[in-house]
Amino acid sequence: MTSLSDQSHLRPPWWRNERILKVLLQVAFVVAVLLVFGILAQNLLASMRRLGISLGFRFLGNSANFGITEGLIPYDPSESYLKALAVGAVNTLWLSAVSIVLATAMGFVLGMARLSSNWLARQLATVITEIFRNVPVLLIVIFWYQGVILTLPGVRNSLSIGGLVFINQRGVKLPGLDPSGWLVPALAIVIAAGWGIRKLLLARRPELGSRQRNLWVAAGVALLAVACWVLFPEPPVRLDVPVLERFNFRGGIQLSAEFTAMMLGLVTYTGCYIAEVVRGSFLAVPRGQWEAARAVGLSELQTFRLVIVPQALRIMIPSLNTQYLTLIKNSSLAIAVGFSDLFNISSTIINQSGRSVEMFAILMATYLTFNLVVSYGMNWLNARVKLVER
Amino acid sequence: MPSSLSSPLIEEEKVLPPTEKQSPLAWVRRNLFDSWLSTLLTLVSALVLAWAISLFWNWAFTQARWEVIPANLKIFASGTYPSSQLWRVWAVLGIVLATLGVAGGTWGGVLLHYLILLGAAMGLAAFLPLGTQSQGWLAVCSGATFAAIALSRGRESWRLASIWVWALILPLCLELLLGNLGPNWPAVRTEQLSGLLLTLILAAAAMIIGFPIGVLLALGRANRALPVIRIFCTLVIELVRGVPLTTILFAAWLLVPFFLGGISVNLIIRAEVAFILFTAVYVAEDVRGGLQSIPLGQLEAARALGLNPFQVTALVILPQALRAAVPALVNEFLTLFKDTSLVFIVGLIDLLQAGRVVFTNPNWLGTQREVLFFIGLIYFICCFAMAYAAQQVEKALGLGKR
Numbered sequence: 001m002t003s004l005s006d007q008s009h010l011r012p013p014w015w016r017n018e019r020i021l022k023v024l025l026q027v028a029f030v031v032a033v034l035l036v037f038g039i040l041a042q043n044l045l046a047s048m049r050r051l052g053i054s055l056g057f058r059f060l061g062n063s064a065n066f067g068i069t070e071g072l073i074p075y076d077p078s079e080s081y082l083k084a085l086a087v088g089a090v091n092t093l094w095l096s097a098v099s100i101v102l103a104t105a106m107g108f109v110l111g112m113a114r115l116s117s118n119w120l121a122r123q124l125a126t127v128i129t130e131i132f133r134n135v136p137v138l139l140i141v142i143f144w145y146q147g148v149i150l151t152l153p154g155v156r157n158s159l160s161i162g163g164l165v166f167i168n169q170r171g172v173k174l175p176g177l178d179p180s181g182w183l184v185p186a187l188a189i190v191i192a193a194g195w196g197i198r199k200l201l202l203a204r205r206p207e208l209g210s211r212q213r214n215l216w217v218a219a220g221v222a223l224l225a226v227a228c229w230v231l232f233p234e235p236p237v238r239l240d241v242p243v244l245e246r247f248n249f250r251g252g253i254q255l256s257a258e259f260t261a262m263m264l265g266l267v268t269y270t271g272c273y274i275a276e277v278v279r280g281s282f283l284a285v286p287r288g289q290w291e292a293a294r295a296v297g298l299s300e301l302q303t304f305r306l307v308i309v310p311q312a313l314r315i316m317i318p319s320l321n322t323q324y325l326t327l328i329k330n331s332s333l334a335i336a337v338g339f340s341d342l343f344n345i346s347s348t349i350i351n352q353s354g355r356s357v358e359m360f361a362i363l364m365a366t367y368l369t370f371n372l373v374v375s376y377g378m379n380w381l382n383a384r385v386k387l388v389e390r
Numbered sequence: 391m392p393s394s395l396s397s398p399l400i401e402e403e404k405v406l407p408p409t410e411k412q413s414p415l416a417w418v419r420r421n422l423f424d425s426w427l428s429t430l431l432t433l434v435s436a437l438v439l440a441w442a443i444s445l446f447w448n449w450a451f452t453q454a455r456w457e458v459i460p461a462n463l464k465i466f467a468s469g470t471y472p473s474s475q476l477w478r479v480w481a482v483l484g485i486v487l488a489t490l491g492v493a494g495g496t497w498g499g500v501l502l503h504y505l506i507l508l509g510a511a512m513g514l515a516a517f518l519p520l521g522t523q524s525q526g527w528l529a530v531c532s533g534a535t536f537a538a539i540a541l542s543r544g545r546e547s548w549r550l551a552s553i554w555v556w557a558l559i560l561p562l563c564l565e566l567l568l569g570n571l572g573p574n575w576p577a578v579r580t581e582q583l584s585g586l587l588l589t590l591i592l593a594a595a596a597m598i599i600g601f602p603i604g605v606l607l608a609l610g611r612a613n614r615a616l617p618v619i620r621i622f623c624t625l626v627i628e629l630v631r632g633v634p635l636t637t638i639l640f641a642a643w644l645l646v647p648f649f650l651g652g653i654s655v656n657l658i659i660r661a662e663v664a665f666i667l668f669t670a671v672y673v674a675e676d677v678r679g680g681l682q683s684i685p686l687g688q689l690e691a692a693r694a695l696g697l698n699p700f701q702v703t704a705l706v707i708l709p710q711a712l713r714a715a716v717p718a719l720v721n722e723f724l725t726l727f728k729d730t731s732l733v734f735i736v737g738l739i740d741l742l743q744a745g746r747v748v749f750t751n752p753n754w755l756g757t758q759r760e761v762l763f764f765i766g767l768i769y770f771i772c773c774f775a776m777a778y779a780a781q782q783v784e785k786a787l788g789l790g791k792r
Contacts, residue, residue: 026618033622043651118428119421120435134773135766136728139742143766146749147759329634336734343636356644360637368632 044357051354059353060085066348068340070256081349088345089366095259095341096328096370099266103327104320106267107274114279125275132272137330141265145337148264149257155248166242166249171257173249178240186228186236194221258339262331270327277323281316282308314385321378325371332367342366449759458757459764462748463520466765469584469744475575479587480527482563484534489559491538493552496545500782504775509535580658584739586768588658592730592740596665597723603666604673605712609703611674612681623674630671636735638664643736661736665726672722680715681707713787720780724773741765 014020048054064084067077071087072094113125132140150169153159158168166173197220201213208216229235242252255263285308293303332343346363350356412420422432459466468479487508494502513532516525542548570577583591610616610623630638642664646655684707692706712719731742739747745765749758 022615026616029616029619029622039651040649044648046651047648113431116428116431117421117424118431118435120439121431124435124439130774131770134724134728134770134777136731136742136769138731138734139762139766139769142742142746143759143762147762151759325632332634332636333732335636343634343640347640350644357648360641360645363637363640364629364633367634367637368629371632 048357053354055357057358059355059358062353064349064352066352068345069338070259070340081353084345084349085342085362088340088342091340092328092331092334092342093370095262095266095334095339096331099263099270099327099331100324102263102267103270103274103323106271107278107323110271110275111278111282114275115282129272129275132268133276137265137269138333138336140269141261141333141337144264144268145257145261149261155244158244158249164241166244169257170248170254171260172255173242174253174255175242176240176251176253178238180234180236180238182228182232182234183236186225186232189228190221190224193224197221256339258334258337261337262334262339262341265333266327266330269330270323273323273326274320277316277319278312281312281319284315285311310385314382317378317382317385321375321382324374324378328370328374329367454760455754455757456760458748458754458760460520462754462761465585465744465748466741466768467585468587469739469747470582471584471587472578472582475578476523477527478566478571478575478578480531482566484527484531485559485563485566487531488534488538489552489555491535492542492548492555495539495542496548496552499786500779502539504779505535505539509539580656581738583658585744586741588733588738589727589730589741592658592662592665592733593723593727595662596669596726596730600666600669600726601673601719603670605677605708607670607674608677608681609708611678615699627671627674630667631675635664635668635729635732638668639732639735657736658738661733661738665730668729669722669726672725673719676715676718676722677711679718680711680713683714684710716780716784716787720777724776727773727776728769741768 011017060082061080063078064081065077066084068075068084068087070091072090073087075083075087110125110129113121114129116122116125149171152167152169155168155170158166158173160166164175194217197217198213201208201216205213240251242249289307289311290303293307298306331341334341335344335347338344343363346359350359353359423429464473464476468476471479487505490501491505491509494505509532512528512535516528516532518525520528542552567583568578568580607623607627610619611627613620639661642660643657646660646663688706688710689702692702697705731740733740734743734746742765745761748754749756749761754761
């Protein structure tokens with residue numbers, strides 16, 4: 001028993017005991033945070049009372065009463081705020097999706113060019129990346145909008161690419177695809193045929209390599225597709241080429257000037273960042289891998305396709321994820337050129353209804369959701385390609 | 391020969407493979423027309439280059455109205471700052487340059503080179519026809535830079551003082567820029583701070599204040615012993631990082647007044663707080679990366695030496711973590727510098743907005759390309775200079791070498 005009391009002498013007093021101090025520190029922290037938030041909440045409620053408004057999301061059902069210049073889903077000013085927000089969210093997603101695809105393509109081309117053994121291509125790609133990376137994205141967007149697109153010729157004098165694509169002050173007109181009632185049966189026939197040919201080949205000609213088999217399937221499918229086109233009373237899909245009428249083009253897909261400017265801005269800016277990611281990832285693959293692959297007897301192209309790319313992709317994906325998230329967040333700059341994205345429409349709603357607290361909560365929740373979804377997708381991809389260790 | 395190879399004193403040249411001398415023609419063949427793919431690439435690149443250059447040349451020398459730039463230099467530089475008070479901006483510039491000159495003189499390195507370049511450029515600009523007042527001030531600023539460099543050159547004992555003196559200089563500059571200095575020199579409203587001046591103030595303040603907050607957030611997030619603080623820091627970082635800066639600025643503009651209970655806070659300060667918060671969380675993530683790169687053994691060794699947790703962090707962990715995070719931090723600061731252009735959301739006029747003001751002016755309609763080109767050039771030079779300086783610092787720290 002004496003030894004125990006001796007030990008209690010050795011133990012530090014409670015105010016110097018690390019374990020107790022940690023608990024005390026955290027309790028103090030929580031109290032401080034709660035206090036600050038309590039005061040802020042109190043202030044918020046007091047200000048709202050003074051202005052005679054109460055918190056709540058009921059206002060979302062009210063009629064919006066403002067027009068939206070463009071949207072993928074139909075919308076009428078008499079519809080609710082909620083519907084207007086949905087139009088904005090879809091616009092943001094559409095803008096982001098198109099930009100992400102194009103920026104990735106541009107990033108790969110530029111990044112590979114910077115690694116190429118060709119001196120001119122390398123220097124050109126370096127200059128392009130350095131220019132766009134060192135300038136604000138807002139400036140790039142404004143430059144595309146006010147410096148390029150708005151200075152293009154008017155509708156009547158549109159620049160035309162092969163009579164299919166028309167570019168003018170109001171944006172870009174692309175040929176669209178116009179499906180007819182025969183599309184579904186045609187697709188069904190083609191898919192069934194492809195599946196059937198593959199089965200047949202597997203059963204009758206098992207000695208064929210997978211590449212030859214795929215060639216046979218592709219040839220059969222192509223032949224049937226052409227047959228559908230010719231034999232059906234109406235072609236399953238028709239190319240819808242825009243035609244100039246008195247005031248504007250009819251038919252085709254219209255990309256508005258605002259959308260085009262935003263897209264070009266986001267693509268050129270993010271594309272250059274992606275180029276750096278691509279370059280860094282390929283440089284991060286050890287040189288020994290090239291040498292080993294050559295020693296095994298793979299050709300240059302095979303080495304690249306089978307050895308280098310899979311490893312570089314693995315390094316690339318987390319950084320690409322960051323770039324995509326940044327791009328989605330940068331799409332909120334659309335307010336600078338007047339494209340009706342989520343942020344732009346939200347700011348209109350705040351101006352109209354004065355519901356800044358609720359709208360801010362909605363905005364935050366929506367952007368966080370977008371981020372989570374993209375991150376989840378990229379993490380899934382990452383898990384699929386990453387190195388499997390013990 | 392074998393004996394010389396085994397000697398530890400082999401000169402480096404002897405170990406490196408011999409460099410082949412090649413004729414220009416061989417160089418061209420090797421670097422431009424190596425294979426059919428390379429030839430194609432060369433042709434495509436050459437076409438793109440020729441097209442871009444001819445387009446730019448044609449515009450710059452036949453269509454562009456470059457006179458818009460010199461005519462509006464004041465608006466780009468200081469926006470709506472009252473013209474009668476411009477001397478204050480010049481004086482602040484002179485003080486900042488002189489203080490920087492002292493630092494450059496004692497520390498040397500890339501800062502010194504930049505200051506010499508800047509001083510020389512200002513000295514040359516003093517001979518341009520910009521009006522006697524501007525020319526005089528340019529000469530003063532250039533002289534102050536060089537005088538400070540000359541005074542402090544080689545005085546290593548001034549090194550620490552050249553950093554601490556900023557604590558004195560910064561409030562002085564703010565007072566000089568905005569304060570009431572007597573009947574003839576009234577206070578300047580903060581809304582009148584604009585143009586490049588505003589861009590620089592926003593970026594500098596966000597970096598200086600956001601950086602330590604970011605380090606604290608990172609330490610909080612990496613702290614395993616205090617779960618409550620870790621969760622709080624993680625939540626703040628993830629929430630702010632998941633939202634566009636535009637939204638945060640919007641909140642600072644419209645939402646913050648609700649929470650302040652009737653106290654009115656200046657709009658620039660509210661925007662600045664948004665930038666600080668934004669910088670802090672991104673810095674926190676970069677520092678976290680640096681913290682993760684430090685082996686646990688460092689921490690254990692430091693504890694074994696008897697350092698307390700605070701000493702372990704301040705003396706062992708942080709210096710190494712920050713060193714490892716330098717490249718990422720520089721990227722963050724570059725992004726921040728460019729992102730200050732988003733203040734248009736809250737209606738402030740920074741460099742880019744000043745440019746938009748200029749080209750929407752009826753006298754200068756149709757000059758948007760010239761103005762945007764000029765502004766882009768300013769941003770480019772600033773960012774490029776920062777990136778280059780960071781490379782030099784990385785080299786000096788020996789990053790990536792060990």
